[in-house]
Amino acid sequence: MSPTIAELERQLRSGVQTCEALVARALAATRETNGTLHAVLETLDDRARREARALDRELAAGKDRGPLHGIPFGVKDVFDVSGSVTTCQSWVSPREPATADCETVQRLKASGAICIAKLATHEFALGGPDHELPAPPARNPWNVDHVPGASSSGSGVTVAAHVLPFALGTDTSGSVRGPAAACGVVGLKPTFGRVPRSGTFPLSYSLDHVGPLTRTCADAWTVLDVISGPDGQDAGASHPPAPGSLARPDGPLRVGVARNLHELDITSPAVLRAVTWAAEALATAGAVVDEVTAPPRRQMEACGRLIMMAEALSIHRRDLGQHLQRYGRFTRERIVPAAVISASDLVDALRLRQHLAHALSHGALVSHDVLLTATSLTPPPRFSDFGASWPPPPHATASNTIAFNVTGHPAIAVPVGMDDNGLPLSVQLVGRAWADQQLLEVGTMLETACPQMQPAHNASRCWLP
Amino acid sequence: MTLDDATVLARLAEHGIELDPLNIGPYTAGANALAAQVAIVREVVPAHAEPAMTFRTPLTEEP
Numbered sequence: 174m175s176p177t178i179a180e181l182e183r184q185l186r187s188g189v190q191t192c193e194a195l196v197a198r199a200l201a202a203t204r205e206t207n208g209t210l211h212a213v214l215e216t217l218d219d220r221a222r223r224e225a226r227a228l229d230r231e232l233a234a235g236k237d238r239g240p241l242h243g244i245p246f247g248v249k250d251v252f253d254v255s256g257s258v259t260t261c262q263s264w265v266s267p268r269e270p271a272t273a274d275c276e277t278v279q280r281l282k283a284s285g286a287i288c289i290a291k292l293a294t295h296e297f298a299l300g301g302p303d304h305e306l307p308a309p310p311a312r313n314p315w316n317v318d319h320v321p322g323a324s325s326s327g328s329g330v331t332v333a334a335h336v337l338p339f340a341l342g343t344d345t346s347g348s349v350r351g352p353a354a355a356c357g358v359v360g361l362k363p364t365f366g367r368v369p370r371s372g373t374f375p376l377s378y379s380l381d382h383v384g385p386l387t388r389t390c391a392d393a394w395t396v397l398d399v400i401s402g403p404d405g406q407d408a409g410a411s412h413p414p415a416p417g418s419l420a421r422p423d424g425p426l427r428v429g430v431a432r433n434l435h436e437l438d439i440t441s442p443a444v445l446r447a448v449t450w451a452a453e454a455l456a457t458a459g460a461v462v463d464e465v466t467a468p469p470r471r472q473m474e475a476c477g478r479l480i481m482m483a484e485a486l487s488i489h490r491r492d493l494g495q496h497l498q499r500y501g502r503f504t505r506e507r508i509v510p511a512a513v514i515s516a517s518d519l520v521d522a523l524r525l526r527q528h529l530a531h532a533l534s535h536g537a538l539v540s541h542d543v544l545l546t547a548t549s550l551t552p553p554p555r556f557s558d559f560g561a562s563w564p565p566p567p568h569a570t571a572s573n574t575i576a577f578n579v580t581g582h583p584a585i586a587v588p589v590g591m592d593d594n595g596l597p598l599s600v601q602l603v604g605r606a607w608a609d610q611q612l613l614e615v616g617t618m619l620e621t622a623c624p625q626m627q628p629a630h631n632a633s634r635c636w637l638p
Numbered sequence: 639m640t641l642d643d644a645t646v647l648a649r650l651a652e653h654g655i656e657l658d659p660l661n662i663g664p665y666t667a668g669a670n671a672l673a674a675q676v677a678i679v680r681e682v683v684p685a686h687a688e689p690a691m692t693f694r695t696p697l698t699e700e701p
Contacts, residue, residue, distance in 0.1 A: 469682075471678055472678060474675070475679050476679060478672065479675050479679060482672060486653070490654065490655070493654075494654035497656075497657070506664045506665060509657075509668070510646070510669040510672050511672060512650045512652070513641060513645075513646065513669040513672060514672060518676045518679065521679050521680060521683040522683075524683055525682065528684055562663075562664040562667075
């Protein structure tokens, strides 16, 4: 049985399950798995149990908050949760607890979801798998010698290991889609501006996105639907256009395989096969699939790296000056060099960003409804690939995701099977701006064609029925 | 153009970041990696001046 949000919703409504029992089992699962996976930094036992009991009473009284009523979830530890310290997995962070929930947690709570845990992240959503931080790095549930992607690692691990049905992460250069790919779950980076980031510690103001990690695309939509919409606080958030303006023209779905984004020397054969398989599966499902050329990968990569690192330095410069050595080695070695980026170079990158977003919107995404490419260019690397200094070897950071943080278009990682070493394979689908729901529907087409991923960690002890 | 250790140390100092010159190696390597990205952007950024960009979203022109 698939323990998706949709399945749990049915169990709760039928009386087979209670909110309190779900929370109790999720909390038990965090403790059972954390000695191996290190995906959970803190559990919120009292709060979660209190909310669960109240939600059970509501259901009994006929009050139903919707599909997330009673569903437990976790958040990467860059999201504020009232009463909990937002550590960002760093020695640098203040140790005062947050005084309020961040906007997305508030919205999920209002919809009946129950936040039970703060989850592992790379330091300040950047860093790397550093063993000298306040908590050890999370490990990949399919093979603990491998990293679970970066940086929303705990979010990917807990969903893949069936500890939680969904989790929130942040994605600045791929940190929702990367862990989703490495762990074999669905990861959605929504359209830029769709989800407010208020109360979430920033890495890069103009590239950060908040998104869900789930086991199905339908579940991702369920979560996205709740957390979407401006909040009056995040200047980057805005209203989606009227639904009618997003209607797809009549006719078959048109999928463009953007080979120029993923066919590189470094790309593993297994990843190439996964993209080919996905293209064939969509064609079999009735889509018209052909090739398309996206804007040049190296331009989108360069543009994104400059913006991200310049903004990260702006955020951390004071703390770096005062206590550089309290930062993890990977974090400081990645942020500090941004001091060489000049103001005019940053402006150039921002101007180029506009140009690239326009080129994608008015080029490949006019002729095609959806682009298909790889999520990561290689399977998840081993911890031993990361040495004493940044960067690790190229294959260890061979992502294919920052392009759509630059352009802002919605993108999802969808698991499509395993490689010969038992590690997940994933493809990435990219949609038109604000057409997140259509994109997830295409993801569902792929899921239908692909056998569902089994629980990743110790399946015989999967905590859900 | 390749940045040397002294140049990188000087730029960091402008930002209030003091580093032991003996440990500058990884930072100089990182600075040169970013300099390579700068070169790509400078090469391809449109020469003409577009209307002012917006911080709000790159997708404001979308339907």
